[in-house]
Amino acid sequence: MHPDLNLSGQTGLIDMPSGEQMADGYLSLDHSQFGPVVRNALRFQITPRLSGTFRYVGLHDYEKHLCQPDCADGKDTYTYYDRNFDISYQILTESRFLPAVTIGVQDFVGTGLFSAEYVAGTKALGPRLKVTGGVGFGRLGSYNAFGQPFGPREKIDFGLGGKISYKQWFQGDAALFGGLEYQITPKWTAKAEYSSDAYAEESARRRMFDRNSPMNYGLEYAPNPAFRFGVYALYGSEIGLSLSATLNPDQRPQGGIGGPAPLPIRPRPADRAAWARDWVAQPDINEAVTRSLAATLKDTGIVIQSVGLTATTAQVRFQNTTYDATAQAIGRLARAMAWVLPASVEHFQIVPVEHGMAGSMVVVNRTDLERFEFAPDGATLLRAQTQIKTPSAPLSGTTINPDPAPRLTWSLLPYVHTRQFDPTNPLQASLGLRLSGQYDLAPGMFLSGAVTDVIVSSINGSADETSVLPHVRSSSVLYDTQANPDVETLTLAYFTGLAPNVFGRITAGYLERGFAGLSTEVLYRPTSKPWALGVEANSVAQRDTDGLLGFGQYSYAVATGHVSGYLDLRGGYHAQVDVGRYLAGDKGATLSLSREFENGWSVGVYATKTDVSAEDFGEGSFDKGITLQIPLAWFFGKPTRDMRTTTIRPIGRDGGARLEVDDRLYSVLRSYDQRKIDAQWGRVWK
Amino acid sequence: MTRKKTACLVGLLGLLAGCGNDQTAQESLSRLPKGKALGAMVTAIFVKPQPFRADPAAVATVRGALEKAGQPVLLVTVPSRGADLFAPYGQNGPVITWATSAQQSIALDDGLLVATRGFGPDLMSASVPSLAQVSRATGTSHRDYYDLDGADQNRHFAYDCTFAPAGMEAVEVFGATYPTRKVTESCAGPDASFVNIYWFDADGRLRQSDQHATPGLPTVQIGRVVD
Known part of the structure; x- marks a missing residue:
């Protein structure tokens, strides 16, 4: 039986948690509702035993009873929203005689309204029955408590939130909970549980619903492993519903990637003596090879930048516009080179170029392509003979492709912009059109911009004027509501290699919606090392909220910048530390940790602490959030480099805010370091 | 106006298509399941596909x-x-x-x-x-x-x-x-x-x-x- 998620989005029964964890890496979205309680949760299985959950809870009718008889200002329809973070760790995995046991801490930062701790054990009894029992504290120890095993629970002093409430953990009343799950058919599951949550605040005090019984019953339907629907009879008075979606970022649902078959390897004549070498002396041979390579690679999304040739070596620099796996682009180009190049050319130096910078160099021998094309485990055999290293200089006489990709690329597309976690309306959105374009002035030099026009919008709200810091982010809603049309970006950028493994960027202009100015960056990134170091310095001024090109409204300018360290840890974990000065002039550091999957998915968290006091920062005390990077190839099952990145920032304030600038060097070059190429090396033969 | 341009403009009005020459940007949109295809996807969750048959003539x-x-x-x-x-x-x-x-x-x-x-x-x-x-x-x-x-x-x-x-x-x-x-x-x-x-x-x-x-x-x- 699969572990399921409960109404809180945690592994569990109905409203109670269990001793189980989801499979490693699984990402779940869960929505549930009963009576006045609505919960939305995002849960990630960080390691096989450790999970983290972010939950957004809405309590309808929160003041309806207490405000009587004078319910002015819409108090009777007021909904209280709260953000919860949970963490749980499985201390014992299930074995033949022992249950799976998980220790969990719920809502451990913030107001603590949903704070609870528990130890729960779950054991399967045969293939269709699971039994769970546990002991809960806090909210989960609030009904029919048997005592206070670890002493009384102090009242939480949450202040402005953002504090970890470890002093309360496992303190105060403790109570038992438990239940059964029975798999009727592989798609239908019945559940029953005894809940130790008294809902004291919601039921007894605020009369939002009647808690008449500790017993809950449920029936769940899972048409496939990705989706599950549930209907419940709760607390003797309420009907509850839940919907959860679970996906495994590690595995594309379609398995191996699709897309058109490649060109076969065209082997050379066996008689080496007959291989001509005098072709090197032909005038215009580089141009001819460039043309045939480009023709062979037509419609593949591989754009030839330059070709250099000797009698035995070819160096081809190219841009990959299609393949999410660099290895596949390298394989496709190698196949085209084996198809087109004269027989005497044995060494292929394949150099992926991104934003005008040579990302790395993959050196493949043509003989190995020929002998391993159909060899069992040919990818491993080919890799053993292939080098991935810092690019060497272009060969003498290299020809730049006079006719590469179009210099002007543009698109006019609909877009959706969301504004989350507004206390009165937590999900607001606007739909509009975005015109974006880029003009390549020279290798590595781009003029680009984007303009949006809102068609419909539910975004409203006013700026938080209480912030004592410069209003670098608290005014963001003004840009949402007043900028239409909005010149989001308009920049001139130049990227270049400064020395082997050293890269530079200068971006000038309207960098983001809020700020314009100059951004400069230098990155040291050795191709074959797991780490990189960068420095960024920016001088920017705050833009007007009308979305146009002026600066008169705020007359706020700031020098901001960071020293950044990047480290690719083993096992798919990645760390980044940025130390420096933030947009409001505050100084501090950001720590980001993420789990990266080979296919491009990444799930991470970050926290920024600066010299702004919790009081000056305001609610939340410091900036923190969840980042998701979603490769669209995962959904389509076909190669595309299109990516969606999203940041869930429960509270966006002015402290610890970082300038948003497109195409920071580390992310631009990331796909081309040795580890990233090797992570998807199997795609070289796709 | 070419057919492609007309299609992109008509589609854009329904917010189901994009215009331009930036393939990567448009790809995701063009692959979004639309209308009938979306229905088929939902059906596919519940119904098994039928075997393939060719016409002898x-x-x-x-x-x-x-x-x-x-x-x-x-x-x-x-x-x-x-x-x-x-x-x-x-x-x-x-x-x-x-x-x-x-x-x-x-x-x-x-x-x-x-x-x-x-x-x-x-x-x-x-x-x-x-x-x-x-x-x-x-x-x-x-x-x-x-x-x-x-x-x-x-x-x-x-x-x-x-x-x-x-x-x-x-x-x-x-x-x-x-x-x-x-x-x-x-x-x-x-x-x-x-x-x-x-x-x-x-x-x-x-x-x-x-x-x-x-x-x-x-x-x-x-x-x-x-x-």
């Missing part, structure tokens, strides 16, 4: 044209995905790559499947017995298969197989019927077991075969339409 016409052209042709059928005609595309040593115009390919080492491309869950490489050994219909073989999982990681599957004669059988390959000698190769491994089936015609030529590729492409049927 159309088959006869196409076969006539193919025979007249005289180029070797294979009919490759993948259950639940349909069938297509494959023509020679390249040769490396004994391995011939056959491909469709729809840019799928299979690679056969003397008739035995060693790779597929363009199907998605492709067979990346394999070690296979010789056709002579298959034809003898006796003894055993060891097979190694390699594919990529949904994280692009190399997977290795090993199987031990036993050959056996399976009598005489008439098979129909794209509208023509052949008397054949049938041979089975029963394979078992830690993850799965399957049976490859080979049909040798009166000339001893491998006329048709059912060969295992990967977990996501369990059986590929390969029939020789034109030799």
Whole structure:
């Protein structure tokens, strides 16, 4: 039986948690509702035993009873929203005689309204029955408590939130909970549980619903492993519903990637003596090879930048516009080179170029392509003979492709912009059109911009004027509501290699919606090392909220910048530390940790602490959030480099805010370091 | 105005299309399931797909044209995905790559499947017995298969197989019927077991075969339409 998620989005029964964890890496979205309680949760299985959950809870009718008889200002329809973070760790995995046991801490930062701790054990009894029992504290120890095993629970002093409430953990009343799950058919599951949550605040005090019984019953339907629907009879008075979606970022649902078959390897004549070498002396041979390579690679999304040739070596620099796996682009180009190049050319130096910078160099021998094309485990055999290293200089006489990709690329597309976690309306959105374009002035030099026009919008709200810091982010809603049309970006950028493994960027202009100015960056990134170091310095001024090109409204300018360290840890974990000065002039550091999957998915968290006091920062005390990077190839099952990145920032304030600038060097070059190429090396033969 | 431009503008009004020449930006939008396709996706969760059936009259016409052209042709059928005609595309040593115009390919080492491309869950490489050994219909073989999982990681599957004669059988390959000698190769491994089936015609030529590729492409049927 699969572990399921409960109404809180945690592994569990109905409203109670269990001793189980989801499979490693699984990402779940869960929505549930009963009576006045609505919960939305995002849960990630960080390691096989450790999970983290972010939950957004809405309590309808929160003041309806207490405000009587004078319910002015819409108090009777007021909904209280709260953000919860949970963490749980499985201390014992299930074995033949022992249950799976998980220790969990719920809502451990913030107001603590949903704070609870528990130890729960779950054991399967045969293939269709699971039994769970546990002991809960806090909210989960609030009904029919048997005592206070670890002493009384102090009242939480949450202040402005953002504090970890470890002093309360496992303190105060403790109570038992438990239940059964029975798999009727592989798609239908019945559940029953005894809940130790008294809902004291919601039921007894605020009369939002009647808690008449500790017993809950449920029936769940899972048409496939990705989706599950549930209907419940709760607390003797309420009907509850839940919907959860679970996906495994590690595995594309379609398995191996699709897309058109490649060109076969065209082997050379066996008689080496007959291989001509005098072709090197032909005038215009580089141009001819460039043309045939480009023709062979037509419609593949591989754009030839330059070709250099000797009698035995070819160096081809190219841009990959299609393949999410660099290895596949390298394989496709190698196949085209084996198809087109004269027989005497044995060494292929394949150099992926991104934003005008040579990302790395993959050196493949043509003989190995020929002998391993159909060899069992040919990818491993080919890799053993292939080098991935810092690019060497272009060969003498290299020809730049006079006719590469179009210099002007543009698109006019609909877009959706969301504004989350507004206390009165937590999900607001606007739909509009975005015109974006880029003009390549020279290798590595781009003029680009984007303009949006809102068609419909539910975004409203006013700026938080209480912030004592410069209003670098608290005014963001003004840009949402007043900028239409909005010149989001308009920049001139130049990227270049400064020395082997050293890269530079200068971006000038309207960098983001809020700020314009100059951004400069230098990155040291050795191709074959797991780490990189960068420095960024920016001088920017705050833009007007009308979305146009002026600066008169705020007359706020700031020098901001960071020293950044990047480290690719083993096992798919990645760390980044940025130390420096933030947009409001505050100084501090950001720590980001993420789990990266080979296919491009990444799930991470970050926290920024600066010299702004919790009081000056305001609610939340410091900036923190969840980042998701979603490769669209995962959904389509076909190669595309299109990516969606999203940041869930429960509270966006002015402290610890970082300038948003497109195409920071580390992310631009990331796909081309040795580890990233090797992570998807199997795609070289796709 | 070109048709493409008209389509992009009309589509844009319905917010279902984009305009421009930036392929990457538009790709995601163009691949979004729309209307009917979305309905089909939902249906697919609950309903199993129907098997593929060809129209005999159309088959006869196409076969006539193919025979007249005289180029070797294979009919490759993948259950639940349909069938297509494959023509020679390249040769490396004994391995011939056959491909469709729809840019799928299979690679056969003397008739035995060693790779597929363009199907998605492709067979990346394999070690296979010789056709002579298959034809003898006796003894055993060891097979190694390699594919990529949904994280692009190399997977290795090993199987031990036993050959056996399976009598005489008439098979129909794209509208023509052949008397054949049938041979089975029963394979078992830690993850799965399957049976490859080979049909040798009166000339001893491998006329048709059912060969295992990967977990996501369990059986590929390969029939020789034109030799």
